[in-house]
Amino acid sequence: MNRALRLAGLILLLAALPAAAGLEDDLNARWRGGFVVVKLALASNCDSFYNDNDLVGSRVDSSARRRFGAGELARVERIGVKRDRVDVFLDLAEGVLEESHDGPFTLYEPRTCKVQLKVPTPDPRGTTLVNNLLSQLLELHADAREAESSPSWNRRRREPFPKDYEKTLAAHEAWKAEQTNAAIQTKMDEAIEEASRIGERVHSDHDYLDGFAAGMDKVRDRTSGDCGSLLNGYFSPSSGGGGKSSEWKRGYEDGQRLGHDLDLLRRLRSCFVPVR
Numbered sequence: 001m002n003r004a005l006r007l008a009g010l011i012l013l014l015a016a017l018p019a020a021a022g023l024e025d026d027l028n029a030r031w032r033g034g035f036v037v038v039k040l041a042l043a044s045n046c047d048s049f050y051n052d053n054d055l056v057g058s059r060v061d062s063s064a065r066r067r068f069g070a071g072e073l074a075r076v077e078r079i080g081v082k083r084d085r086v087d088v089f090l091d092l093a094e095g096v097l098e099e100s101h102d103g104p105f106t107l108y109e110p111r112t113c114k115v116q117l118k119v120p121t122p123d124p125r126g127t128t129l130v131n132n133l134l135s136q137l138l139e140l141h142a143d144a145r146e147a148e149s150s151p152s153w154n155r156r157r158r159e160p161f162p163k164d165y166e167k168t169l170a171a172h173e174a175w176k177a178e179q180t181n182a183a184i185q186t187k188m189d190e191a192i193e194e195a196s197r198i199g200e201r202v203h204s205d206h207d208y209l210d211g212f213a214a215g216m217d218k219v220r221d222r223t224s225g226d227c228g229s230l231l232n233g234y235f236s237p238s239s240g241g242g243g244k245s246s247e248w249k250r251g252y253e254d255g256q257r258l259g260h261d262l263d264l265l266r267r268l269r270s271c272f273v274p275v276r
Contacts (some may be wrong), residue, residue, distance in 0.1 A: 026127045027134075031076045031088070035147040036138040038072045038090070042115050046096050047150040050089050050116035055137070066096060066113065071154025073147050074115070077137075079261035086130055088117040093144060093159045103179070105172045108161055169274070177275040183231055184271050189259040190267075198258045211241060215255020219263065227271035235260045 040274040043053045043064035053060040076269065080087040092113040100107050118139065121130055141147035162168070202212065225233065237256035241249050 015216070023127055023130065024079065027079045027081065027086070027130060030131065031134065031138075032078050034143045035078050035093070035141045036074055036090070036173065037077060037141070037147055037150050037152045038074055038117075039070055039139060039152065040135055041070050042068045042069065042072055042090075042092075042117070044068070044092065044113040044115050046098065046111040046113040046204055048112060048114065050112040050114045052118060053115050054118045055120060060117070067091070068113075068156070069154055072156065073144065073153055075144075078113075084120060086119045086121050086134070086180075088119065088134065090115040090117060093147075097159050097161070102172065103175060107168075107172065108165070110158070116193075132237075137215030161220035176276055177273045181272050181275070184227075184268050187231055188265055188268050191264045193260055195261040198254050198261075201254060205206055205247050205251075207245045207247040208251035211244065212258075213251075214241075214248075215257075216259045217255075217273060219256050219259035221272075222260070224264070230264060230267055230271065235264075 040055075040060060042053055042060060043062035045064045046066055048248050051062060051064040053062045053064070070106065074090040077091050079091040092115065095110055095112045097108040098111045100109065105107060117137070119133065121133065137154050138152070139150060141150065147153060155198075202208075215237065235257070237253040237260075239249065239253070241252055244252075
């Protein structure tokens, strides 16, 4: 019995697919690329993803953190038709400034805001019915200028950058360069200190010197990565020399460490950045 019911449900679903595809084409022909004034409040994380806004009665339910009042101007990117709902993908015409902090600086980055408005539909096959439903939520206009003349538009604009913000950006860039150069110098000082300690440990034991040479040779062609990797990386010498003496193994690790430190000093010199 259950198998027969599942089969009947599958047949009904397959039969509805052409109708849904036709409805989607019809809806996109009317709405896609159009500018709308949204008649209800929305929410978006403004993170370049289409954030879910589920229509529940006359409001939306969303976990997105930024809230926008009714009257937002948006462009319809596309419409998708599901079995029991219609999804309207909206690009809000006005974005936001995302605030962040780096050291003593407060910075702002323009963000675009996107919404996936999920509209339940009692009958997804009826173009007229769905168009009427969407028209209750979205006031369609031919272009942005026409939409901005609507009394329903809330007139929100993205907040402006603070006064003299370009000076803040220049000061931040100089500060970042200073921070980077200070970190490079600290890393180089650490490498010099460790190389000095290794130099004090080097001795004339034959096994130690053989292991030391093998360790230097092991790291000779090692790729250290970019400047960020050089600054943030941690080096741990490989153990090896199965059957070798403890002196050979000690020299093998010291040779790797010294080879790494010398390579680090050579590469880090090119990582300094000019301070303007």
